Amino acid sequence: MSASFTKSTARNIFYGGSVFFFLLFLGLTLDTTMALPSHNAKAKLTDAAVRGKKIWETRNCGGCHTLLGEGAFFAPELGNVYVRRGPDFIKGWMKAMPTNVPGRRQMPQFHLNDGELDDVVAFLKYTSEINTNNWPPNIQG
């Protein structure tokens, strides 16, 4: 580095650059939040879906599964599971857990009642309708 490039030049680049790009980020964030209603018009956030989201969170489902590609990588992607499996399969599957097949990955039994299972399904239906720019690449998630 040349002698004319001083520490205070570097410091100014740091402060100027950080502030500029953070403001730009805030601007993009504002635009994103404003664009969301129309961008995700299909995904209806019903009361049941909101309750289902809370069940998803308080059972730590993301500790094994991914949802829109985020979470843990131990169990299948569930963002499109409503499309892949349908509501009845989802409920039946959760009721049948754990499979207790020796050596296989096990899912806990959460003892959800029928209303709660319907809420989980409503949440997964809502998630499957989010406009994800066509991700995942295929039905297998």
Added chain:
Amino acid sequence: MSNASAAALAAEQARAPAQIKYRSQAVAKPYFMAAIGLFIGQILFGLIIGLQYVKGDFLFPAISFSTARMVHTNLLIVWLLFGFMGAGYFLIPEECERELYSPKLAIITFWVFLVAGALTIVGYLGLPYNVLAHLTGNDLLPTMGRGYLEQPLITKVGIVLVALSFLFNLSMTLLSGRKTSISIVMLLGLWGLAIFFLFSFVNPNNLVLDKYFWWWVVHLWVEGVWELIMGAMLAFVLVKVTGVDREIIEKWLYLIIAMTLITGIIGTGHHYFWIGTPAYWQVWGSIFSALEPVPFFMMTMFAFNMVKRRRRAHPNQAATLWALGTGVMSFLGAGVWGFLGTLSVVNYYTHGTQLTASHGHMAFYGAYAMVVLTMISYTMPLLRGREANSPQAQKVEKLAFWVMTLSIVGITLFLTAAGATQVWLQRMSSTPLSFMETQDHIMPLYWARLVCGLSFFSGLVLYVISFFVTGKRED
């Protein structure tokens, strides 16, 4: 200076008793000891989940995968936070040339944080997660159950209080002392860490917004403000072990963190490709995150340049090795492996696969675990009353460095292969397999990863042993 004479000088200096410059720096010691203890816990739970990948019912239902993984990732964050705090309590008094504002507060904060952290882990392991959520007030303000932010509400509030006490203590010290660039950058990073953690309390019902702001903690931490903390710590140790002019080191520091934030803030966009946000994020995210390796490359150049230009042979060669290792491994893990999946056309196939996990492991170890270990390596001998550990102890520490680092390279390579297999069989094939069928094909790679995990753990044991190697004294 030749290597032989440098080594002789180093051995001589190592024997000379040394002390910390300010007595209150001693509060860093319990923080570092706790960090190492929690690090061991983190790796043990890593081994449990590594084994569950191949023996799916291992420890089920006592410790399910989701619980063990949560303990693994939460312990990672907490031990790094203990490390950052210890580093702050050591670095700030020395840079400010005065005693810490309140050593007593620092010790109280330590115990509060440790007990709260331990209780949280006990809660994870002892209670069903929804019961824990109910008991700790998650109904008042639901924040739990999102990756890395699984802590109960009361723990999150506790973290904020601990952070405020810590930042108050350091800021008061800085305000009345000498203000160096290193200490200012360190405090900016720590304040940023605390401020962005506040977004962990934001959990909109709308899943898209939930995920959007979740990254304001997770991404803006590890690809933003944490890099300021990392840069400051690395610069501090390099000033000490190389004796290179502070002006030069601080100029590098500013340039590196400038590039970090210039690329990293908009680089958050690489997480906004597929979560329901507008498509323009694919352009913004791809461009800026493709530049994110730049600051890490500069970090590598910085470490090697400064060591090459060194004006003294510091007796603590292990600390120098850790500093160089941080430069290289953070570039590989965060820079190169981060770049692998960052362009949206590639990420479309790799998103949410083991490739993400491979990048995560090497980046966290290379950038944050290693920089904390660099700081511990430099400061611990001083905190124990000597300039450097005996050559025998350093030999063990260096061996631990190589075992842990090569093991993480192994873990990363096997997970990369696992991810590539997954993409190929599950996403690119004309007859795609289901997730679980694909997993069956990956089993041998998961076994290999587990072997590397065991090897990592043995490196960590060696590291702990190095603290107890006294070595022969010639006098």
